Amino acid sequence: xxxxxxxxxxxxxxxxxPTPTRRLYRxxxxxxxxxxxxxxxxxxxxxxxxxRIALVVLLGFNGLGLMLYAAFWAVVPQEAPSGEPPARRxxxxxxxxxxxxxxxxxxxxxxxxxxxxxxxxxxxxxxVALGAGVIWHQSDPTRRGLGxxxxxxxxxxxVVAESDRRSFIFRFIGGGVLVATGIIGVVAVYAPRGSxxxxxxxxxxxxxxxxxxxxxxxxLLWRTFSxxxxxxxxxxxxxxxxEVAAMIHDQVLHTLALIQRNSADIKEVQRLAxxxxxxxxxxxxxxxxxxxxxxxxxxxxxxxxxxxxxxxxVETVIVGDTDCDEGVAALVAAAREAxxxxxxxxxxxxxxxxxxxxxxxxxxxVRDRGAGFDVDKIEESRHGVRGSIVGRMRRHGGKxxxxxxxxxxxxxxxxxxxxxEGITAGKEAAR
Amino acid sequence: MTDERRLKVFLVDDHAMFRAGVRSELxxxxxxxxEASSVTEAINRIAVTEPDVVLLDVHMPDGGGRAVLESMxxxxxxxxxxxxSVSDAAEDVIGLIRAGARGYVTKTISPDELAAxxxxxxxxxxVFSPRLAGFVLDAFAARPDVPVAxxxxxxxxxxxxxxxxxxxRGYAYKEIAKELFxxxxxxxxxxxxxxxxxxxxxxxxxxxxAADRRLV
Numbered sequence: 001x002x003x004x005x006x007x008x009x010x011x012x013x014x015x016x017x018p019t020p021t022r023r024l025y026r027x028x029x030x031x032x033x034x035x036x037x038x039x040x041x042x043x044x045x046x047x048x049x050x051x052r053i054a055l056v057v058l059l060g061f062n063g064l065g066l067m068l069y070a071a072f073w074a075v076v077p078q079e080a081p082s083g084e085p086p087a088r089r090x091x092x093x094x095x096x097x098x099x100x101x102x103x104x105x106x107x108x109x110x111x112x113x114x115x116x117x118x119x120x121x122x123x124x125x126x127x128v129a130l131g132a133g134v135i136w137h138q139s140d141p142t143r144r145g146l147g148x149x150x151x152x153x154x155x156x157x158x159v160v161a162e163s164d165r166r167s168f169i170f171r172f173i174g175g176g177v178l179v180a181t182g183i184i185g186v187v188a189v190y191a192p193r194g195s196x197x198x199x200x201x202x203x204x205x206x207x208x209x210x211x212x213x214x215x216x217x218x219x220l221l222w223r224t225f226s227x228x229x230x231x232x233x234x235x236x237x238x239x240x241x242x243e244v245a246a247m248i249h250d251q252v253l254h255t256l257a258l259i260q261r262n263s264a265d266i267k268e269v270q271r272l273a274x275x276x277x278x279x280x281x282x283x284x285x286x287x288x289x290x291x292x293x294x295x296x297x298x299x300x301x302x303x304x305x306x307x308x309x310x311x312x313x314v315e316t317v318i319v320g321d322t323d324c325d326e327g328v329a330a331l332v333a334a335a336r337e338a339x340x341x342x343x344x345x346x347x348x349x350x351x352x353x354x355x356x357x358x359x360x361x362x363x364x365x366v367r368d369r370g371a372g373f374d375v376d377k378i379e380e381s382r383h384g385v386r387g388s389i390v391g392r393m394r395r396h397g398g399k400x401x402x403x404x405x406x407x408x409x410x411x412x413x414x415x416x417x418x419x420x421e422g423i424t425a426g427k428e429a430a431r
Numbered sequence: 432m433t434d435e436r437r438l439k440v441f442l443v444d445d446h447a448m449f450r451a452g453v454r455s456e457l458x459x460x461x462x463x464x465x466e467a468s469s470v471t472e473a474i475n476r477i478a479v480t481e482p483d484v485v486l487l488d489v490h491m492p493d494g495g496g497r498a499v500l501e502s503m504x505x506x507x508x509x510x511x512x513x514x515x516s517v518s519d520a521a522e523d524v525i526g527l528i529r530a531g532a533r534g535y536v537t538k539t540i541s542p543d544e545l546a547a548x549x550x551x552x553x554x555x556x557x558v559f560s561p562r563l564a565g566f567v568l569d570a571f572a573a574r575p576d577v578p579v580a581x582x583x584x585x586x587x588x589x590x591x592x593x594x595x596x597x598x599x600r601g602y603a604y605k606e607i608a609k610e611l612f613x614x615x616x617x618x619x620x621x622x623x624x625x626x627x628x629x630x631x632x633x634x635x636x637x638x639x640x641a642a643d644r645r646l647v
Contacts, residue, residue: 284520313539317565317599320572352561352601356568365600411600 025079026072032093035079036072056101065101251279271311278304289321295328295357296321299364302336303353310343313350320357322418327396331362331416334400337388338366338412346370346410362416369409375402389414438553439464441482443473443499444515445491449538453486453545460546470494474502482510483553487532489516489523500530513552515540521566528629534558556619557626564598567629584632587625594621 024043026035037055041048058065255276262268289297296318303314322328335353342351348370355364385402389412393400398416438461442450445468454463465480467473470493477485477499485503487496500512514527514535524535533552536545537560548558559567571587587595590611597607604622608615 315561315601317561319565319568319599350601354561354565354596354600356596356599367601369601 024076026076027079032097033069034073036069036076039076039079040072052097053100056097057104059101059104247283251276267311271308274311274313275304275308278307293324294321295324295332295362296355298324298329298332299335299353299355302332303339306336306339306343306351310340312343312348314339314353315350316353318355322357322362327398327416328362330392330396331364331398331414334389334392334414335364335366335412337392338414341385341412342366342368342370342410345373357418359418361418364414365411366414367409367411372404372406372408372410374406375404437462438484438549439480439482440549441473441477441480441485442466443468443477443485443491443496444488445469446488449488456542457546457549460542461549470498473499477503477510478507481507484511484513484549486515486549487512487527489514489527496527496532497530500527500532504531511552511555513548513558515545521569524563524566525570525629528563528626531630533626535563536560537562551619555623557622559595559598559622559625561599561601564595567625568592568595568599570634571628571632584628585634587628591621591625594618595625598622 024039026039027042028035030038030048032052037051038048041051044051055065055069058068255272259269259272262272291298291301299318300316303316306312307314324332335355339351339353342348346368348368350368352367353365354367355362389402390400393414393416396416398414400415401413402410403413404410440457440461440463442453442463442465444450444453444466447468450466450468454466457463461484464482465476467476468491470491473485485499487499489496496512496514496516503510503512512532514524514532515538516523516527516535517538528535533555534548534557536548536558540548540560551558567587571585571592593611594607597610602610604615604618607618611618
């Protein structure tokens with residue numbers, strides 16, 4: 001608070017203070033009560049905090065500080081409005097000085113023996129008030145991060161940076177004093193005898209001790225905590241951004257460049273666009289599953305390979321999922337072969353792939369609306385169909401049925417009885 | 432499936448290029464009576480132009496297709512909505528259907544198929560993309576551990592399941608009718624029933640999909 005005010009002041013004097021003669025004013029800003037302390041500090045060229053502490057300490061001498069303050073308030077003229085909106089008075093800044101003031105007054109009365117607050121309790125309260133005042137003043141939140149906001153006054157930043165370490169020491173000492181007070185109090189009260197009032201006093205001292213710890217640690221903890229949180233959030237955001245940027249750079253920009261270079265080759269452009277679309281979709285919507293472990297992922301990978309190789313699009317719909325084993329791998333391989341056949345012979349742009357995992361069996365359908373063929377004639381001569389699809393399914397206890405007619409498309413139906421474990425029918429891994 | 436009257440179609444999509452493409456592709460089949468690129472614009476202009484079918488994009492900056500659906504459904508119950516999106520994410524699809532869309536197709540659909548889908552939706556039937564059929568099969572999967580509150584709404588009949596499977600396998604309605612030895616009208620009835628269940632059922636999978644659509 002106070003230091004921020006000083007910063008403004010230096011800005012003003014640097015830019016808009018033509019008068020060389022320095023007169024004593026009460027500035028509108030910064031001020032806590034009437035601006036007496038900051039006016040004096042500015043005039044004398046010393047830190048405002050020193051003036052304030054001096055005034056507070058002088059309070060102890062029969063209220064000299066208060067009288068001085070009142071006198072200056074009455075005599076010294078207020079500074080003319082500088083145009084900038086007056087900062088709101090921060091009365092909270094008064095609290096530490098008030099606490100320190102109370103502590104000083106109490107100490108004074110104890111030393112002088114006036115009997116205002118005699119005995120141990122008075123001493124302890126005085127110490128606590130002093131410690132708490134110092135600590136609260138030091139942990140003023142505006143004292144942080146001032147280095148960035150004071151480019152015109154680097155010396156200020158240095159002071160602030162130093163005050164960070166200093167404030168820590170202050171806090172440490174203050175806290176230590178408070179805690180020690182509490183402990184000493186408890187011991188002192190408990191020691192003589194166990195009467196009710198003694199216990200009561202003991203509790204009070206314990207509370208004082210705890211309060212001390214709380215006062216010391218709370219602002220520090222809170223600040224550290226919120227700084228950590230802000231930092232972590234920032235880091236996460238940064239990481240996400242970097243990940244998106246990397247993905248776009250590695251994939252999308254690359255693909256766009258390739259598309260521009262191959263713009264004459266429509267098939268190639270389609271293949272590139274389709275592949276990029278698929279990878280973006282996976283990245284956006286799907287949890288990554290290993291194609292070697294899960295049926296759906298394996299089938300999708302096979303479909304993607306066929307799409308890439310033959311520049312067609314495979315409309316994939318998979319319901320349910322299961323773990324891979326030898327039989328499932330064979331099913332995927334047979335499905336892949338069927339897709340390859342469709343891509344090579346059907347002469348169409350789109351092939352439908354549908355797979356469903358049921359409790360008792362796995363089924364895969366590969367269908368196209370293409371040229372079709374006469375099943376009876378061709379099955380004998382084509383190794384792809386006989387060996388890679390029908391034979392493979394049979395070897396693993398499954399079935400393959402091919403339905404096709406010339407001009408009416410082809411559908412390959414593959415089924416595999418699910419006598420294995422690890423089937424998750426329904427949702428879970430389906431998309 | 433009558434063609435005596437040209438259907439009035441309204442486009443809602445925040446990509447101007449896509450709107451222009453659809454407009455030119457559909458021009459031979461239907462009358463495109465208006466376009467909107469945002470939710471508020473769509474709500475205002477649909478009320479004025481009174482289209483038969485609205486083609487609705489799922490993702491838009493100010494709330495998406497769902498916001499349009501939710502505000503139009505009560506005031507203009509006769510306007511049919513067909514969702515059109517690049518997204519295949521289950522929560523998007525189910526969310527829009529449950530908000531009242533009569534169907535869902537992906538933007539890669541061919542112009543002829545899109546025109547057919549529009550006509551079907553205008554006739555009060557439902558349109559399922561293969562992937563949507565897959566989602567539904569998934570959501571209504573017979574699972575012994577899930578208690579069924581309302582069998583009428585929470586379960587699919589065997590016939591409906593068969594129809595959905597064929598849809599997911601890429602069959603057209605005509606092909607499904609042929610495969611199952613039923614009429615096209617019966618296929619349409621089955622799909623409409625599935626749509627109703629999809630909209631009304633409280634199955635956990637559906638409400639969850641509908642609820643957590645917080646994607647890009």
